[in-house]
Amino acid sequence: MIDIIGAGSLGLLFAGRLSASGTKVRLWTRTLEQARVIAREGITVFDKEGQTAVHVSGDKLKVAPLADWQRLNSQAPARWIMLMTKQGAIEEVLEQIQPAAQMDRDTGIVCLQNGIGHIERIRQAWPEAVVYPAVTTEGAKRQGVASIVHAGSGVTEIGSSEEGEEAKNNNFNQCVLNQLLAAGFDVCLSKEIENGMYRKLLINAVINPLTAVWRVRNGELLSDPIRIHMMRRLYDEGIQVYEAHGIHWENAWWEQIMNVCRATAENHSSMLADVLAQSMTEVASINGQLVQMADRAGVTAPTHEVLWQLIEGMRLKEG
Ligand SMILES: NC(=O)C1=CN([C@@H]2O[C@H](COP(=O)(O)OP(=O)(O)OC[C@H]3O[C@@H](n4cnc5c(N)ncnc54)[C@H](OP(=O)(O)O)[C@@H]3O)[C@@H](O)[C@H]2O)C=CC1
Numbered sequence: 001m002i003d004i005i006g007a008g009s010l011g012l013l014f015a016g017r018l019s020a021s022g023t024k025v026r027l028w029t030r031t032l033e034q035a036r037v038i039a040r041e042g043i044t045v046f047d048k049e050g051q052t053a054v055h056v057s058g059d060k061l062k063v064a065p066l067a068d069w070q071r072l073n074s075q076a077p078a079r080w081i082m083l084m085t086k087q088g089a090i091e092e093v094l095e096q097i098q099p100a101a102q103m104d105r106d107t108g109i110v111c112l113q114n115g116i117g118h119i120e121r122i123r124q125a126w127p128e129a130v131v132y133p134a135v136t137t138e139g140a141k142r143q144g145v146a147s148i149v150h151a152g153s154g155v156t157e158i159g160s161s162e163e164g165e166e167a168k169n170n171n172f173n174q175c176v177l178n179q180l181l182a183a184g185f186d187v188c189l190s191k192e193i194e195n196g197m198y199r200k201l202l203i204n205a206v207i208n209p210l211t212a213v214w215r216v217r218n219g220e221l222l223s224d225p226i227r228i229h230m231m232r233r234l235y236d237e238g239i240q241v242y243e244a245h246g247i248h249w250e251n252a253w254w255e256q257i258m259n260v261c262r263a264t265a266e267n268h269s270s271m272l273a274d275v276l277a278q279s280m281t282e283v284a285s286i287n288g289q290l291v292q293m294a295d296r297a298g299v300t301a302p303t304h305e306v307l308w309q310l311i312e313g314m315r316l317k318e319g
């Protein structure tokens with residue numbers, strides 16, 4: 001069984017496809033209302049043309065609000081957890097599940113958040129669990145309480161555990177990796193997940209805040225030399241921070257960022273979507289983390305800092 005915490009865009013995508021391919025899934029929502037709707041209606045995954053790609057009925061999976069974790073987890077302890085909330089919810093999730101975590105060396109937690117900082121926080125809270133950082137280029141967008149649009153298929157890289165932990169890796173492959181592959185996800189294990197996370201961090205740190213400030217789709221960033229100039233400025237500051245920390249980077253990353261804009265040209269970035277919904281964004285875990293890394297290394301990242309503050313200020317509702 002795989003426990004998925006967070007029934008948003010990614011959580012519904014993974015829960016829906018894993019359940020449809022026969023994996024037992026226990027899905028944890030924030031609210032009782034959402035759990036009830038999913039139990040009644042099941043999960044529907046639409047493709048980008050609006051056709052139903054996957055539908056699982058509610059009786060095929062277990063679904064409960066995370067507030068019930070203590071009670072239900074004591075009856076059937078979670079063994080493999082996929083954490084699919086945003087960065088901003090992690091503290092709350094840790095509080096809700098920690099008292100009954102019953103974490104031992106066998107519990108694995110796969111974390112798919114954009115940004116950085118969360119892995120250290122979770123390891124600190126659950127030193128006994130094995131935390132698997134992951135990076136995904138899947139594109140999922142919430143449509144309703146129990147449905148999402150799978151806007152683009154991507155690749156999911158999951159950090160493998162330490163060398164010499166063969167038994168643990170075999171177990172992970174059998175219980176998680178193979179189930180994800182059977183559900184049709186393009187997943188691989190990576191020994192360089194940190195590098196993958198820093199690459200993704202830079203992609204998000206360049207694209208997301210600019211789309212959020214200018215209120216443009218990802219592709220529109222490439223339509224004006226001034227926009228490209230600002231992207232390059234954010235990129236160069238980010239690279240300077242990575243160099244100061246001795247983090248490996250590649251020249252090809254700039255072209256990759258442009259390619260992400262082309263490949264997701266019609267999409268609203270997640271940060272723009274959050275700003276439009278007046279929700280909390282992940283800017284603190286993306287640009288904010290880069291600024292803090294710059295501070296620690298004695299360099300500056302002024303454009304990231306300004307955008308971080310501008311976007312933090314946007315979520316305050318007016319009036
Ligand atoms: N969507 C995508 O395509 C991609 C997303 N990511 C990353 O994945 C992470 C999740 O993104 P995404 O799925 O889009 O985000 P969503 O906001 O769509 O989903 C997050 C879900 O977490 C739920 N949640 C919040 N707090 C709790 C809690 N205490 N207990 C249980 N559930 C909770 C929310 O519930 P509620 O709605 O009730 O508030 C929501 O359903 C982010 O870090 C994002 O950057 C990475 C790559 C692609």
Ligand SMILES: CC(C)(CO)C(=O)C(=O)O
Nearest residue numbers: 207264267268269270271
């Ligand atoms: C890659 C990108 C920018 C795609 O929209 C993304 O991950 C996001 O919106 O958070």
